[in-house]
Amino acid sequence: MRLSRYFLPILKENPREAEIVSHRLMLRAGMIRQQAAGSFSWLPLGKRVLDKVCHIIREEQNRAGALEIIMPTIQSADLWRESGRYEDYGKEMLRIKDRHERDMLYGPTNEEMVTEIFRSYVKSYKDLPLNLYHIQWKFRDEVRPRFGVMRSREFLMKDAYSFDLDFEGARAAYNRMFVAYLRTFTRMGLQAIPMRADTGPIGGDLSHEFIILADTGESQVYCDRHYLTLDVPGADTDFGNDAEIAGIVKTWTTPYAATDEMHDDAAWNKVPDAERLSARGIEVGHIFHFGEKYSKPMGAKVTGPDGKGHFVSGGSYGIGPSRLVAAIIEASHDESGIIWPEAIAPFHVALINMKPGDAACDALCEKIQAAYEKAGRDVLYDDTDQRAGAKFATADLIGLPWQVIVGPRGAAEGTVEVKNRRTGERDVKRIDDLMTMVEKAA
Ligand code: ATP
Numbered sequence: 292m293r294l295s296r297y298f299l300p301i302l303k304e305n306p307r308e309a310e311i312v313s314h315r316l317m318l319r320a321g322m323i324r325q326q327a328a329g330s331f332s333w334l335p336l337g338k339r340v341l342d343k344v345c346h347i348i349r350e351e352q353n354r355a356g357a358l359e360i361i362m363p364t365i366q367s368a369d370l371w372r373e374s375g376r377y378e379d380y381g382k383e384m385l386r387i388k389d390r391h392e393r394d395m396l397y398g399p400t401n402e403e404m405v406t407e408i409f410r411s412y413v414k415s416y417k418d419l420p421l422n423l424y425h426i427q428w429k430f431r432d433e434v435r436p437r438f439g440v441m442r443s444r445e446f447l448m449k450d451a452y453s454f455d456l457d458f459e460g461a462r463a464a465y466n467r468m469f470v471a472y473l474r475t476f477t478r479m480g481l482q483a484i485p486m487r488a489d490t491g492p493i494g495g496d497l498s499h500e501f502i503i504l505a506d507t508g509e510s511q512v513y514c515d516r517h518y519l520t521l522d523v524p525g526a527d528t529d530f531g532n533d534a535e536i537a538g539i540v541k542t543w544t545t546p547y548a549a550t551d552e553m554h555d556d557a558a559w560n561k562v563p564d565a566e567r568l569s570a571r572g573i574e575v576g577h578i579f580h581f582g583e584k585y586s587k588p589m590g591a592k593v594t595g596p597d598g599k600g601h602f603v604s605g606g607s608y609g610i611g612p613s614r615l616v617a618a619i620i621e622a623s624h625d626e627s628g629i630i631w632p633e634a635i636a637p638f639h640v641a642l643i644n645m646k647p648g649d650a651a652c653d654a655l656c657e658k659i660q661a662a663y664e665k666a667g668r669d670v671l672y673d674d675t676d677q678r679a680g681a682k683f684a685t686a687d688l689i690g691l692p693w694q695v696i697v698g699p700r701g702a703a704e705g706t707v708e709v710k711n712r713r714t715g716e717r718d719v720k721r722i723d724d725l726m727t728m729v730e731k732a733a
């Protein structure tokens with residue numbers, strides 16, 4: 292992609308409304324545009340990152356056996372009356388009427404709708420387990436939308452819903468999502484710690500929030516440092532093996548970790564001083580077992596092996612992709628801008644032409660761009676006639692993992708400069724060596 296043909300509305304000044312670094316950098320890097328309180332458009336650079344985040348989430352949901360669907364954003368109030376939540380849900384729910392004066396709402400979540408789908412088709416335990424998910428916009432009329440896409444009113448959510456015959460099955464389904472989440476966040480370059488969360492009237496211990504440590508986080512969290520060194524399950528994890536999956540969950544739930552609301556002083560005091568980590572955290576995912584909460588009032592029953600009808604046991608599993616983009620920036624930036632982890636970087640490399648119009652520079656840039664693209668790596672080619680300082684500042688701000696700098700002297704000598712955005716290391720490389728490196732990476 293040529294920068295001259297791209298839409299990258301960079302802001303030079305720090306936007307005054309942005310209180311935290313991710314919000315500031317997303318606005319400055321032209322990733323998002325605020326449209327109303329807590330409502331944002333995603334501009335080309337931001338949309339690329341959001342798509343990459345969703346792609347990883349999707350791969351890991353699919354690997355864990357969940358099936359993707361897509362449900363509407365606008366829902367009928369009648370469905371929510373069945374579960375009793377139409378009355379219970381507070382002002383966070385945006386309620387609307389259609390032209391026939393029918394009560395509708397913009398979905399803040401989809402338990403009712405997915406239960407309606409389930410009960411319409413699934414009648415036997417033989418069709419279980421089942422886990423359906425979608426990645427869809429939600430609306431919650433938050434009291435205090437703030438921090439940009441971190442807490443917005445309209446936001447993207449991956450929400451999965453599991454259906455099982457009994458508690459044992461539901462626990463296995465919960466465990467699969469737990470492990471899928473560990474893999475998902477790690478692939479994005481994040482260290483997410485599963486922390487015990489409130490189960491409310493449901494009881495039990497099957498509720499975890501996945502928390503990223505960051506100074507700007509809204510939650511106060513407490514955990515054992517041990518989490519920072521635990522191994523994350525690999526791609527070869529067998530999601531069909533309940534015992535293996537349960538073992539991983541055991542390892543990841545044994546050291547102490549809790550958010551403020553679940554914090555237990557007695558247990559915390561048993562963690563050795565040097566291992567205690569008390570910090571701020573951002574909730575990027577939440578998994579929750581709710582049993583028959585929806586299946587009972589909504590009549591979602593299957594016939595069991597005993598020939599009798601059983602209300603299915605369920606759970607829901609959320610991740611906020613739009614919040615994640617901000618959380619990743621909170622975890623990975625410096626004073627010059629964003630530093631994208633490779634897996635979700637909008638482009639792999641910023642190719643900087645120091646003298647557009649110079650035949651040698653232009654030819655060399657085009658050759659390098661073609662080589663990267665052949666290797667399946669996205670290039671943002673800065674072919675604009677901005678001055679060098681501005682080009683470097685833009686490249687640092689938008690945080691692509693690599694910068695390849697092509698100037699007339701190097702072009703004549705057969706060299707380019709390669710900068711690693713994370714380490715700041717700069718290397719002069721022979722063009723042939725760069726080409727070989729790019730080909731090998733393919
Ligand atoms: P929070 O405690 O932060 O308000 P929640 O507990 O209400 O979140 P869930 O219902 O568990 O959120 O939603 C699942 C995921 O959706 C959250 O883990 C988070 O990543 C994301 N999410 C929830 N609310 C928002 C929001 N207002 N803006 C952006 N992402 C959100």
Ligand code: MG
Binds near residue numbers: 500
């Ligand atoms: Mg939550």
